[in-house]
Amino acid sequence: MSKKGNMLTSDLTAPAPKITLRMPTKRSSPEDTYVNGNAIKKRKSDIANQGQAIPAPEEGDENARIHEHYTDPSRFAKLRVEDEQIGIESRENIQKDTVTHLFSQDYTFLAQKPDHRTRPIWVCDDGRIILEAFSPLATQAQDFLITIAEPVSRPARVHEFKLTAYSLYAAVSVGMETHTILDVLERFSKVKLPERVRNFIKECTMAYGKVKLVLKDNRYFIESTYPEVLKRLLSNLDIAKARVVREDDNAILSFGSKPKELAEQVNGKTNGTSGGNDNPDNFGAVITLDEDEDIDDESEFVHSFEIEKSQVEEVKKHCIGMDYPLMEEYDFRHDALTPNLDIDLSPKTTIRDYQEKSLSKMFGGGGGRARSGIIVLPTGAGKTLVGITAACTVKKSTLVLCTNALSVEQWAREFRNWSTVKEGQIAKFTADDKKKFVGDAGIVVSTYTMISHSGKRSWETARMIEWINTVEWGLLILDEVHVVPANVFRRVLTTVSAHTKLGLTATLVREDDKIEDLNFLIGPKLYEANWMDLAQRGHIAKVEATEIWCGMTSDFYQEYLESRPGKRRLLSVMNPSKFQACEYLIKQREAAGDKIIVFSDNVFALDYYAKKMGKPFIYGGTAHSERQVVLARFRGDTPQSYQTVFLSKVGDTSLDLPEATCLIQISSQFGSRRQEAQRMGRILRAKRRNEEGFRSRFYTLVSRDTDEVQFSAKRKRFLIDQGYEYKVVANLEQLIPPEERGKLHLSSRREQVELLEQIRSLSVDASGDTMGEEDGSASDLPRPRFGGSKAKKLEEAARRAERQRKEEAKAKEKTKHSLFKSWRAGK
Numbered sequence: 001m002s003k004k005g006n007m008l009t010s011d012l013t014a015p016a017p018k019i020t021l022r023m024p025t026k027r028s029s030p031e032d033t034y035v036n037g038n039a040i041k042k043r044k045s046d047i048a049n050q051g052q053a054i055p056a057p058e059e060g061d062e063n064a065r066i067h068e069h070y071t072d073p074s075r076f077a078k079l080r081v082e083d084e085q086i087g088i089e090s091r092e093n094i095q096k097d098t099v100t101h102l103f104s105q106d107y108t109f110l111a112q113k114p115d116h117r118t119r120p121i122w123v124c125d126d127g128r129i130i131l132e133a134f135s136p137l138a139t140q141a142q143d144f145l146i147t148i149a150e151p152v153s154r155p156a157r158v159h160e161f162k163l164t165a166y167s168l169y170a171a172v173s174v175g176m177e178t179h180t181i182l183d184v185l186e187r188f189s190k191v192k193l194p195e196r197v198r199n200f201i202k203e204c205t206m207a208y209g210k211v212k213l214v215l216k217d218n219r220y221f222i223e224s225t226y227p228e229v230l231k232r233l234l235s236n237l238d239i240a241k242a243r244v245v246r247e248d249d250n251a252i253l254s255f256g257s258k259p260k261e262l263a264e265q266v267n268g269k270t271n272g273t274s275g276g277n278d279n280p281d282n283f284g285a286v287i288t289l290d291e292d293e294d295i296d297d298e299s300e301f302v303h304s305f306e307i308e309k310s311q312v313e314e315v316k317k318h319c320i321g322m323d324y325p326l327m328e329e330y331d332f333r334h335d336a337l338t339p340n341l342d343i344d345l346s347p348k349t350t351i352r353d354y355q356e357k358s359l360s361k362m363f364g365g366g367g368g369r370a371r372s373g374i375i376v377l378p379t380g381a382g383k384t385l386v387g388i389t390a391a392c393t394v395k396k397s398t399l400v401l402c403t404n405a406l407s408v409e410q411w412a413r414e415f416r417n418w419s420t421v422k423e424g425q426i427a428k429f430t431a432d433d434k435k436k437f438v439g440d441a442g443i444v445v446s447t448y449t450m451i452s453h454s455g456k457r458s459w460e461t462a463r464m465i466e467w468i469n470t471v472e473w474g475l476l477i478l479d480e481v482h483v484v485p486a487n488v489f490r491r492v493l494t495t496v497s498a499h500t501k502l503g504l505t506a507t508l509v510r511e512d513d514k515i516e517d518l519n520f521l522i523g524p525k526l527y528e529a530n531w532m533d534l535a536q537r538g539h540i541a542k543v544e545a546t547e548i549w550c551g552m553t554s555d556f557y558q559e560y561l562e563s564r565p566g567k568r569r570l571l572s573v574m575n576p577s578k579f580q581a582c583e584y585l586i587k588q589r590e591a592a593g594d595k596i597i598v599f600s601d602n603v604f605a606l607d608y609y610a611k612k613m614g615k616p617f618i619y620g621g622t623a624h625s626e627r628q629v630v631l632a633r634f635r636g637d638t639p640q641s642y643q644t645v646f647l648s649k650v651g652d653t654s655l656d657l658p659e660a661t662c663l664i665q666i667s668s669q670f671g672s673r674r675q676e677a678q679r680m681g682r683i684l685r686a687k688r689r690n691e692e693g694f695r696s697r698f699y700t701l702v703s704r705d706t707d708e709v710q711f712s713a714k715r716k717r718f719l720i721d722q723g724y725e726y727k728v729v730a731n732l733e734q735l736i737p738p739e740e741r742g743k744l745h746l747s748s749r750r751e752q753v754e755l756l757e758q759i760r761s762l763s764v765d766a767s768g769d770t771m772g773e774e775d776g777s778a779s780d781l782p783r784p785r786f787g788g789s790k791a792k793k794l795e796e797a798a799r800r801a802e803r804q805r806k807e808e809a810k811a812k813e814k815t816k817h818s819l820f821k822s823w824r825a826g827k
């Protein structure tokens with residue numbers, strides 16, 4: 001169980017995040033320490049430090065009191081008496097079992113229900129929930145828990161979840177009510193639901209779901225059936241400033257007596273009071289009643305005020321701060337103003353049960369409504385089809401944003417494959433392709449960089465962006481939503497008008513604590529699938545993961561110790577033992593019939609390894625046409641076929657190569673858990689996944705006694721939390737028989753010294769980490785710089801490739817000249 005596994009830190013135990021879903025100010029009990037925002041600190045145990053002593057907490061903090069409370073020896077005697085009274089097993093016995101030491105706190109004071117053995121979960125009073133995955137009720141319990149809590153860690157037998165304010169917000173967003181959450185939790189729980197947990201759930205869910213953000217005719221409205229809530233929101237100066245007051249905002253006076261009465265209450269005119277907002281221009285004129293609504297039932301009255309488009313994000317943030325997170329719902333069936341898109345899933349398309357389940361959370365509001373939010377599915381589980389099905393359901397113009405041009409191609413291809421979209425209805429907007437769709441409604445696929453670029457733009461790009469900003473999009477699909485920096489999102493979301501936003505990702509983790517931003521920028525997490533479950537059911541491949549520790553040769557290690565970080569990284573990747581491990585594995589796995597991808601973030605190493613072994617490679621600077629040839633040969637679409645391909649991080653995401661069954665990582669982006677998971681995704685879609693006993697193979701080569709060891713430990717955490725296990729091969733002798741080693745490259749000292757000399761001649765900072773890479777593959781980690789003579793050669797190659805790419809694009813453009821012309825003419 002990982003202490004870092006839970007992404008959202010606003011919870012019962014963690015310190016308040018930067019943007020917090022605070023608890024309502026009305027507190028049920030002054031002793032509810034968690035509601036004060038600084039309560040018990042995060043637990044100290046995790047997978048990486050199982051069994052280690054828990055560091056003593058600092059004096060004076062809440063943790064210290066709890067620590068003291070539970071380590072007081074006299075307490076155990078007292079507890080034993082209590083135990084006997086309530087009939088639970090001896091705590092000392094419990095302490096001796098194999099799992100109790102994993103928990104930094106003693107939960108044994110929670111009284112078990114008499115039939116606890118038949119129930120699947122433990123609910124702890126700090127909001128942690130432990131699920132016995134072997135229980136017959138585990139599947140039902142898991143479905144429920146995934147809706148109301150954050151999954152923290154899901155190894156084979158025991159799963160850990162965490163109730164947080166965000167997770168409860170998400171539960172309410174998909175229609176769960178307070179009493180349902182409490183009842184079902186109580187039913188599944190082995191212990192009586194702790195009062196603190198009850199109160200936390202009540203406080204979190206009471207305020208949520210009361211206010212909506214609605215886009216109508218390209219204008220944004222804050223809507224609620226609770227006028228007093230709108231009034232409270234408008235008492236916030238920043239929200240009040242964001243409000244748009246128009247001359248025609250007179251609706252409150254134009255309805256029957258009930259709405260008028262209500263409006264007067266809202267305006268604070270009843271009983272002559274001002275209601276805390278004296279200036280009628282500030283409030284009264286903008287609370288409007290939705291004319292379309294049935295006015296028979298008071299609770300059905302919808303009141304609203306308009307806000308400035310550019311201020312939407314600010315207002316959302318303030319609403320979260322005031323405990324009224326805005327729910328974004330789009331009534332697409334009744335939207336007669338936005339043109340319809342004639343599109344459906346093609347008859348051959350069958351979506352899988354988990355894809356359907358995730359979409360039911362998005363469209364579960366009933367009556368043709370779509371909620372904004374994030375769907376989390378493992379890599380290779382088919383997020384693209386989920387997005388396409390959402391577009392086919394909403395049937396309005398759809399804008400898809402991806403991280404790079406490769407993904408744009410893939411999305412466009414998948415739309416054609418899975419849906420009835422016609423040529424002309426779908427358009428790509430990239431550096432090479434800039435055209436609108438034909439007709440009133442359609443699909444545009446582009447990249448975050450194209451849409452958000454704020455620097456100098458070509459005339460065509462500027463025109464295209466202008467047009468995109470005038471379209472009222474029914475659906476905005478944000479692919480790989482976790483990698484995009486918040487400022488890029490902000491730029492996109494303040495210019496593009498979309499009724500619904502659907503974020504898609506496999507790994508809702510970042511290394512830079514920006515994950516909470518997604519909650520107010522896009523919406524709550526609507527669904528998260530279980531990797532192991534999908535692997536068991538054959539939707540993604542089972543994987544055998546192995547980490548191989550490669551000792552550094554003495555020359556390399558000496559140089560390593562004397563070098564600066566950039567050079568150290570390069571030396572770790574170029575370690576001759578690592579090279580040999582890679583070469584040996586390739587030989588072995590090719591002989592076994594595997595198709596292999598070798599990943600290296602470091603472009604210098606990519607180039608060296610691939611050329612030395614005579615294998616093809618692709619990096620950011622590889623021309624589009626060349627990429628296509630290499631990938632086609634790898635897929636086996638051509639007579640000449642490749643069994644191994646070397647890829648830089650351009651291949652981390654979206655690359656759909658179902659032929660790939662083996663992956664070798666030689667260099668990575670520091671400790672990025674996300675990259676590790678995304679790379680694994682390349683072999684999860686293996687076509688052979690349902691063959692008897694088949695497992696894809698995932699090898700990570702780590703240079704011993706270097707920084708790579710620590711980075712690797714960190715990278716693995718996300719996948720370990722999903723239930724994956726890594727085998728460790730601690731030295732090369734275990735992998736390569738001595739007689740084989742001499743047959744590999746770099747086995748002689750002379751070759752090794754030559755390589756070392758080559759590395760020495762590179763500039764001090766040389767790392768090759770970012771060389772020629774597309775910036776679309778956005779990173780959540782800092783990027784090092786690259787220099788040196790080899791680097792210059794590669795840079796020149798990248799420039800050549802870029803020139804070639806432009807020429808290819810020009811040639812392509814010529815063949816479509818008439819269309820291009822009509823676009824320029826604005827037709």
Ligand SMILES: Nc1ncnc2c1ncn2[C@@H]1O[C@H](COP(=O)(O)OP(=O)(O)OP(=O)(O)O)[C@@H](O)[C@H]1O
Binds near residue numbers: 350381506654656685
């Ligand atoms: N319902 C389905 N029926 C058949 N094949 C499917 C289905 N859903 C997805 N696939 C196939 O599964 C593979 C993976 O899909 P996709 O590329 O959308 O995965 P992804 O979740 O976006 O992965 P990544 O996170 O790596 O980008 C593709 O080959 C896709 O065609």
